[in-house]
Amino acid sequence: MEANAPQIVVLDTGGQYTHLIARRVRELGAYADVQPSNTSAAELRTRKGIIISGGPASVYEPGSPDIDPQILRLGIPVLGICYGHQLIAYHLGGTVQKGVRGEYGPAQLSLSCDDALWNGVENSQIWMSHFDVVSSIPPGFRLTASSGVSGIAAMSDPGRKLFGIQFHPEVVHTRFGKQILENFIFGICAANKDWNISQRVPVVEEQIRAIAGDRNVFFFVSGGVDSTVAYTLCLRALGPDRAYGIYVDTGLMRKGETEFVRGVFRELGAKNFLVDDAEQEFLAALHRVHDPEEKRRAIGEQFVKVQERILATEHFLDGTWILGQGTIYPDTIESGGTAKADLIKTHHNRVAGIQALIDSGRIIEPLTSFYKDEVRAIGHEAGVPDRFVMRHPFPGPGLAIRCLCAKERAGVARAADGVLLPIRSVGVQGDARSYRNILALDEQPNEHLAAQAAPALVNKRSDINRVIATCGAKARLDDLSVFEATVTKPRLDLLREADALVREFCLQTGFENQVWQFPVVLVPVGIEQAREAVVLRPIQSMDGMTADTVLMEPRDLERLTEKLLELPAVSAVFYDLTHKPPGTIEWE
Ligand code: XMP
Numbered sequence: 303m304e305a306n307a308p309q310i311v312v313l314d315t316g317g318q319y320t321h322l323i324a325r326r327v328r329e330l331g332a333y334a335d336v337q338p339s340n341t342s343a344a345e346l347r348t349r350k351g352i353i354i355s356g357g358p359a360s361v362y363e364p365g366s367p368d369i370d371p372q373i374l375r376l377g378i379p380v381l382g383i384c385y386g387h388q389l390i391a392y393h394l395g396g397t398v399q400k401g402v403r404g405e406y407g408p409a410q411l412s413l414s415c416d417d418a419l420w421n422g423v424e425n426s427q428i429w430m431s432h433f434d435v436v437s438s439i440p441p442g443f444r445l446t447a448s449s450g451v452s453g454i455a456a457m458s459d460p461g462r463k464l465f466g467i468q469f470h471p472e473v474v475h476t477r478f479g480k481q482i483l484e485n486f487i488f489g490i491c492a493a494n495k496d497w498n499i500s501q502r503v504p505v506v507e508e509q510i511r512a513i514a515g516d517r518n519v520f521f522f523v524s525g526g527v528d529s530t531v532a533y534t535l536c537l538r539a540l541g542p543d544r545a546y547g548i549y550v551d552t553g554l555m556r557k558g559e560t561e562f563v564r565g566v567f568r569e570l571g572a573k574n575f576l577v578d579d580a581e582q583e584f585l586a587a588l589h590r591v592h593d594p595e596e597k598r599r600a601i602g603e604q605f606v607k608v609q610e611r612i613l614a615t616e617h618f619l620d621g622t623w624i625l626g627q628g629t630i631y632p633d634t635i636e637s638g639g640t641a642k643a644d645l646i647k648t649h650h651n652r653v654a655g656i657q658a659l660i661d662s663g664r665i666i667e668p669l670t671s672f673y674k675d676e677v678r679a680i681g682h683e684a685g686v687p688d689r690f691v692m693r694h695p696f697p698g699p700g701l702a703i704r705c706l707c708a709k710e711r712a713g714v715a716r717a718a719d720g721v722l723l724p725i726r727s728v729g730v731q732g733d734a735r736s737y738r739n740i741l742a743l744d745e746q747p748n749e750h751l752a753a754q755a756a757p758a759l760v761n762k763r764s765d766i767n768r769v770i771a772t773c774g775a776k777a778r779l780d781d782l783s784v785f786e787a788t789v790t791k792p793r794l795d796l797l798r799e800a801d802a803l804v805r806e807f808c809l810q811t812g813f814e815n816q817v818w819q820f821p822v823v824l825v826p827v828g829i830e831q832a833r834e835a836v837v838l839r840p841i842q843s844m845d846g847m848t849a850d851t852v853l854m855e856p857r858d859l860e861r862l863t864e865k866l867l868e869l870p871a872v873s874a875v876f877y878d879l880t881h882k883p884p885g886t887i888e889w890e
Contacts, residue, residue, distance in 0.1 A: 309350040309493045310334040313341060315357030315367040315385050318847070321632055323355055323383065323472045325673050326480070331495035332487050335671075343372035351379045351491030354386025356470060360400070360434050361385070361392040369393070379463040379490045381419075384432050387466035391457070394440035394464075404433040408475060409449045417446040417458050419465055421485050426477040428455070428469035436468065463490060499679040503535070506668050506680070510539035513624075513666050520546040520618050521626040522609065523575075524698065525555070525563045527691055528628030528669060531681035534570055535668045536626050538684060542573040545626075548616075550608050552601070553581025554700030554794065557802040566690050576616075580608045581791075584702075588789040592707040594728055594737070594890035597789070601699045606653050613655045624664040625656060630677055634670050674845075694819045695846065701797050703890040704823045705789050712784045714827075719759055720744065721779040722766070723827055727889040729767030730882065738767040742779055747771035747859070747877040752851050756879035768880045768889075770837060774863040775874035777829045782873065785833040787826035793834070796871055797824040800836045803869075807862050817852050818843040823889045828873030835874040836866050841887055849882035 310327050314320045314336050327334035337346075339354065346352060352373055359366035367385075371393045374380060382390040388398045411428040413420055428449065439445060439457045447456035449469070456467045465486065471479035487493045510519075519540060521533040537545040547567060551560045560577060567575040587604040591597050613619055659665055669677055681691040697703060712724040720743040729736040741759060745751060748771075756769035772779065787793065801822040808814040823837040841849040854862070854877075863875045878885065 307348050308333040308335045309496065310353065310487060310491065311341070311346055311349050311351075312336045312353045312355055313339045313369060313373075313386070315339045315355050315389070316359060317356040317385065319470060319472050320355040320357075321673070322844075323353055323483075325675070326472045326483055327353070327487060328497050328673070328676070330480070330484055330487060331497050332493040333497040339367040339369055341370065343370050343376055346373055346378070347376060349378055350493045351381070351487060352376075353486075354380065354382040354389055356384030356386060356431070359385060361388050361398050374462070374464060377463065379486065380465065381486045381490075382464075382466040383472070384468060384470060385434075387457075387468050388434055388436055390464060390466045391436040391438075391440055391443075394443070396436055396440035396443070396457075397438045398434050399437040401433045401435050405430040405450070407431075409455075409469065411447055411449055411455060411469070411478075413447045414445050417456070417465075418460060418490050419446070419456070419458065419467070419482055419485050421489060422481050423478040423485075427475065428471075428477070429473045429475040429479075430469050432468060436466070465490070499676055500683050502672075502676075503538075503680060503683045506535055507539035510536055510666060510668055514540055514544070517622055517624050517664075518544045518546065519624055519626045519666055520548065520616070521628075523547045523549050523563070523628075525549065525559060526628070526696065527674070527681065527693065528630050528677055530563075530566070530628070530690065531677050531684065531686060532626055532628035532668050533567075533572075534681065534684050534686050536666070537570060537572055542571055545572070546574040546576070546616075546618075547572060548576045548578060548612055550578045550580050550605070550612075552584045552604075552700055553791070554584060554601070554702045556696070556701065556805075557798040566687060569687065570685060578608065578612060580604070583608065585789070585791060588702060590788055592709050592788060594703065597702050597707075597890065598699050601702060609653045610655060613653070619655050619659070624666055625659045627665060627667045628669055629667045630669045630674060631672050632674075694814075694817075697888055701794055701801070702789050703888050704801075704821055705793055705797050706823065706825045706889060707788045708784045708786055708826050710786050714742075714780065714782050714784070716780055717741070719763075720769075721782070723782075723784065723825075725784050725825060725827065727768055727885070729880075729885045731767070731884050736767045736884070739765055740768045740770060741766045742876060743769060743771050743879075744779055745771055746773060746856070747853055747879060748856075749853065752853060752879045757881065757884075760880065760884050768878060768885045770876040770878050770880075773838070773859055773875040773877050774867055775835075776832055776867065777873060779874075781829060782827050782835075783829070785826045785828065787833075793824060796834060796869065797822070800824065800866055800869060800872065803865055804838065804862065807858075807865065811855075811858050813840070813854055813858065817841060818849070819846075819887060821888055823878075825876075825889075828871075832871055832873035834871050835876060836869075836872055837876045837878055837889070838862075839878040839887070839889070841882070843882075843887070846887060849887050851879050851881055 449455035
């Protein structure tokens, strides 16, 4: 929805940091977008600067991401980062070699001469993540910095405005990374400060009015940040009579969620916010379903049915309506290696009516230019309360994928390292999904277990993908059993209760701000009188693609465990020690 081409383009060679580079440039105040690496020089002629991202490939491999070499002759400043640095060397007559060994992690930058990139930069820590190296620089270039393994850490040809750096300025571990990007964007490219989120809201509202014309907009709002902010913008742009929000209560929501969402929209002045109570339908769809992928499929199909029913009864398919969606920038980009495939495990099927609206262009997506943190800032600007815009992500299939099931009763097995629970959870190793048992340790969670023992155990044993520690239990681990269970209302209510208890506790202690997400999982493991266990899964993450376990203060954890064990059906409280990979954030 943007008229002018952004000043800075980041060419995507498949690196996991591509979007991070664009975000950093925007944070510095210049509008940047991401385009495929091979975008033609002709298309980039109006840009003020070009950044070629890092990526996992090797320049000599057939089929590896490439650039249009003409971009190096446009006279527009180019900064190659990591693989981008190697591409510049490769195209201009330097050489790139397989590294003797890869270099991952911190290294020391040693500046060799003055350079426009180095204004205000000192010899300091940089972050490396590469295998190949530039082994000789192209004619016309000079070495501007060196470092341990890679030797040529940076090179430039100031006359042609070409710059290459082997390290990653976009990550916080590179001490002067921000300064280097700032030098490139404002010093070398002479870009203007044209990106300020607080000024975007009126622009986006104007765009919404232009697209909608005299038609009304309806949204399926999920209660997530993106759809809520998108709907709020339409509400502001078109007025409450013309913006409809429909929220499907699947019965798989957290405690108080529907009331919370309703309250937020009431505060925002929505008149046409409808809640569709579909709990019975979803519970029926999940009746006797045990398998995680089947659960997702059942929920997805049920969503389609509910949406079809709503589209028909509310007459949303007639010509006076268009569909609003909360699509954000990273969702719109098809790029080489930055696959989102494992982030969303199974997509909801597309409703035929919604597909028809999309095909006929009757769709409005106000947030397609923005990153998540920008969506939050826009939401804040548009008056969405902070307790809403700052909330943790929550998966579409809801608590169903945190409510584990079992087909039959089974005993646990004592192994050398702990107790093997005959129940399976999903994990991810390499690019592949795993579905394996869980090893429970008799110990309390601690630094050593999280950092060393748990990862070593998952590596060693091929029958597990997760290790959990025991916070407290009403019986010895050896006396626990797995009980037959599916997703039922009583189990969901118990999980809602446990989850709400954890959330309230974390808000009180401030732990909420130390984690990116904190799933609470219900597992049908226990003793006859208390057949369920609660697993705590607090993690830190940047974007959900990888995650680290976060430990809680032992005294806080003890108090929380006591509270959870007061729930009569709960036999034990566990703490997930598994990073992602090899575990996924969610258990299913
Ligand atoms: P995993 O479990 O794959 O989760 O490590 C990564 C992030 O994605 C969220 N997630 C989902 N979100 N629909 C969603 O909208 C889904 O089906 C889904 N599955 C996982 C998860 O909560 C975490 O933030």
